[in-house]
Amino acid sequence: MPKIYSLSLALLLSQLQLKAQYADTGTGSLKEHIYWCNWAGFTITEGATKTFITSDSLTVTATFSDVTGTTPVPNYMSYAGYDFNNPAIKGSLNTNSSAHFKVAFTATRNNTPSPVTMVAISTGSTTYTGACSTSMALSTDTTEVTMGNASTVIFGILAAFDRGDLPASYGYAAHELTYTPCTLTQQSNFYLGAIAPDADTLKATDDGADEDAITTFPPYTGGGEYEITIPVYATTTAYVSAWFDFNRNGIFDANEIAIDTITANTAILKWSDIPARLPAGKVSPSAFRFRISDTLIINPTGYAPNGEVEDYFIALTAPCDVKVTTLPDVILCAGKSTQLSATGATTYQWTPATYLNADTIAQPVASPTTTTKYTVAGTDAYGCTGEASLTINVNPSPVITTSKDTSMCTGTTIQLSGVSDIPASYTWSPAKGLSNTTITNPTASPDTTTNYIITASTIYGCRTSKNIYINVTPTPVLKVTPDSPVVCIGQSVIMTAAGGDEYAWFTSNDSLLTTGTALNISPLHDTTFKVYIKDYACKLADTLVVPVIVYDTPTTTIAKSGDIDCANASISLKATGGIYYTWETAPGITNTHTASPAVSPLETTTYEVTIMDGHGCTNVESITVNVDVALEFTRYPIPSAFTPNGDGKNDCFGLKRWGETSWFEFNIFNRAGRIVYLSDSPDACWDGTSKGEPLPMGTYIYMIRARTVCGDVVRKGTILLIR
Template sequence: NTSSDQNPVEVFDSVSVVNVNLTVKTEIGCTDSTSLSIETFGLPEAEIVGETNVCVGEVALLEGTLLSGEPGGSVSWTGGPVDCTDCLITNASPTVTTTYMLSVIDGNGCETVEEYEVYVRNAVAAVIDLGQDTFACVNEGVQLNLEIDQSLVSIAWSTDEDGLSCYQNCPNPLASPEGLTTYQVEVTNVDGCKSIDSVTVDIIDDSREFVTDDPVICKGDSVSLNVDYGTSPQWTSEEFLACDDCPEIQVSPDTNALYFVQVLSENGCTIHDSVEVVVQEPMPVEAGGDEVACINEGTELIGTGTGQASWSPADLASQPNDFQTQVNPTETTMFFLTVDDGVCQNRDSLLVEVLTSAEVFAEGGLVCLGDTIELTGEGLAEDLLWYDNDENIIGTGTALPLVPRESEEITLVGVLNGCDSDTAYVSVEVIHSPVFGYPESITLVPEVSFQILPSVDSTQGYTFEWSPADGLSCADCPDPYVSLTDEKTFSVEIFDPLTGCSTTEDIEFKVRTRCNGDLFTVPNAFSPNQDGRNDEIFVYSAFIGNFTSWRVFDRWGAEVFNTTDMGQGWNGSYGGKSLPPGVYAYIIESICPIDGTTFYKAGDITLIR
């Protein structure tokens, strides 16, 4: 194509590159030429999809799509009211049937315009209102309130956002978002008209510390817990609370305890806090054991504990704020040691007894002859000294073991430095054990029964225990019968229940097949002093039926006793008069039960007064 116009206009109907030549000729015939390369671009392509039929007041969603064109351009909606004029996707709110136009200019500056008609029918959409944007407290929810002016067919909340308690047909769901969230609702009325609204819910975190720092208290003490922020406090705990809705509470737990409290913040949010009361046991305190001090001497007190010490009465202590101090009371005084470890105070006490002299007590008692008795002494003394009747020291300390041979009185002296000594007296009564005077040895012939007779007739309530029991007619009587074929030794324990004393005697039995003096046994001494023990002397033998006589002579050969009854004893007298102490001779005559011959036994007896 050619043109003689200075500024020609050319419409290109295809995408191409065209070279244009320009030739200029002057009036005098001079010419000049130049050329220009023109590149043509295709128009951008776009389309619109969306609602074509809406109600009055209903929102129509218009979605523009760029099908082709150079990137970097712009879009623009015209023709009617829209939410966003330079967005590809927008909401239109026509009140009458309206044709909307979408102008698309691409990066090459090429423009295309697409039209889209939205028909508005004769029905009115519901007017809805979700109100102003709101907030929810952290870990709490907020109720959304949808206000509507007419009857509805359905309510649908967008499921693109989590956190609603209900999404279908609920006008007032509870919203519990995790962060800033916009919730949209679509309402459809009986005419099929839809209305859309949205509300943004933000999250407010009013969490903070608002109660007392964790306190440490001593067991048995109380502490105040205070709320310094918020309103409407509500306390909870496993411990008993005198007031659970007070801003300040007084507690006194026995062990570590947690207390929980909630308040309303300035924004109306419920916020929580807690406090732990740590209960500390008082540290052990020992003031020491009770002390004894002589007047004007004083004594040293040594206490133990952890913390600051304090003695009272302080005016009687040389160093009242030290664990170790010297005190010098003039009378018996109770001293208290208080130790403060910064949390707890604990106290212990001791008694300082002030004396003018030592004080001792002793205890004696009864003891069987030959047994050991332990004398005990105690009291306020540093040293205990035991003395006998001759004022000899026989022991020291709180116990004195003693084997007395006769009743006596023992003296205990208590010595306390700085004080006068004290004396206590104890009596030790020696009780003689029961004595029955059984013979030490008895000779028998085989299989001849013999009754063991004691030299004392009265048993005085004594008990007897023989061992071994084999060969005896009884094991718990004073005079059992014995029959043996072999030699054997028996023991008898004699117990006096009135005194608790006992004695044991052994009797050896010998067995002979011929007769001699060994078949008779006579004790070598006796004491006829009318004390109930060994007052008479007897002859013992298994041959009572073969006994002929027993005669006793003084040192000059005069007969002082004669009997043919072996069961009759001599009481140490002659003619009704007691004979003097001394040695007396005797002769026993008997017939041998084995061969019928006569045999004798001679010996001597010591009479003791």
């Protein structure tokens, strides 16, 4: 039978993730005891139902009947001590005038009917039937509620639990707290220790002050059994069930339970068949769970109708079984490093710390200069320790003294040197260019820059390498460009020397001209020059003789075929006297590397050409092409008659020369005005026929139209056809 109790509490409601939930902020004394109903979106009508689900799988259904008067409106709660984060949640039912209804609450847990305790708070003139007192709520299945003006009623589900607080892998245990009717005094008939259980939120990580049954856990001696005696409180016969995760696998196994039936004020829990050495397992502390109730509990998780649960997660003192291991002894060459390694523990400490990159890790790097014994002490998660050691025997490494880095020229030889301070064998690399790769002082003749490496090895296998860098400079080529220059009279040439650091130019009779790299000459006859070149790096020097040949300037001419007029849109130029011709770019010329280019300027233009003979000597000629478009269209007269008799003389009628045209029309008319011949070709010539048939002798009319460089031209007149 559900019971409803009235509380004189101040409440503030905020965000609820479920349909009913604990207040998530505030300091009310029953903050973790009551789920508050959320009426958002609900309207009280005859026969209406509203279901609330708690996080403990408790389903509570409210059913309304005898609804009269004003319908109470869901509204947000605002009462000190019980707060939520979302004011949109409607936790109260409000009315501004009289209202009446009956409400019955039923509850199930996992589809099984379950007892439920309901509480109510109200403001204004609200009364209940069956109330414990004037200010308390009702204790019948169906409660009749009468609300006056400006009244509020708030319903809650009293669902307080004492909970375990071990990590999630162990599961969760919950013991429901019970209360006396009307006064809501907590009933504590069964609990562990001296403090009664208190209410906890779901999956609490800290179970609070009521975790007092055990202050000190006795050490495990390794004998296979473990026993704990704890104080309890029980008004009648009760049962204490306890679990000890001695294999540390993160769960409570079936063989890890101990049970005692309580008839006095202490419980004795005993486990057997425990390993002599507790394994490391998945978790390092030891997990314990203790549950008391008037009903025997055989599962470490789940719901209990009364009593208390206490969880402990402690570092239990137990026999140590830490075996720290490390590498065998090591032989090391001075100046080298090796990585050490230890296993079997959680934390490590190496001694001595000298020449270690770190002394508190499992795998430090050691670089000792002398033979050293290292010891590592390891500690596991339970405080057990062990140690191991190894010795690093250090053998001396050779120290090599070598010749210095240097430079050389290709084609030369240099001697290298490398000597160890202790007996050793030698190897040089690369072998290319070396006279011997296993002696201390080979000669080197590399053809490119090379980094030679000498490695000295002792009988202990200790090695040291050192580099000698040989910068190879290509042997310079002493030369003059051009080495046999050809000069034309009136022209000059620059001779340039290269390949050295020092230069001196002389005449053929050894007169010094300049000490620069270049010499500009303009001789009038064949002659000879000398240049002295010296290279400092490769210690080279030579005097080069440079013969110079002098040629005469070529004899050249330039001519034109005419000038530009209406009948001559293009003319040709002609240059002579050479074998290579280069015309300066100018309007109207398209081919600039021929002796006779065609030109078609639009205005009077001067053309210039450079003429070169077979010796490379040049001369420049120029000519001006005049442009006059004011001349008449053609200088050739049109005949007045023709005789198409096949004698090869005056057999057709046409204009002999037109020049360039972009459009042309040639028409012949008879005296009646009918066209008897037409053509669009400037080369057309009428043979006195029409459509292949000879026309009769007589006078005919011609009209010629053309578009030329001088513009549009029209010629017309008569022509006499004679047969």
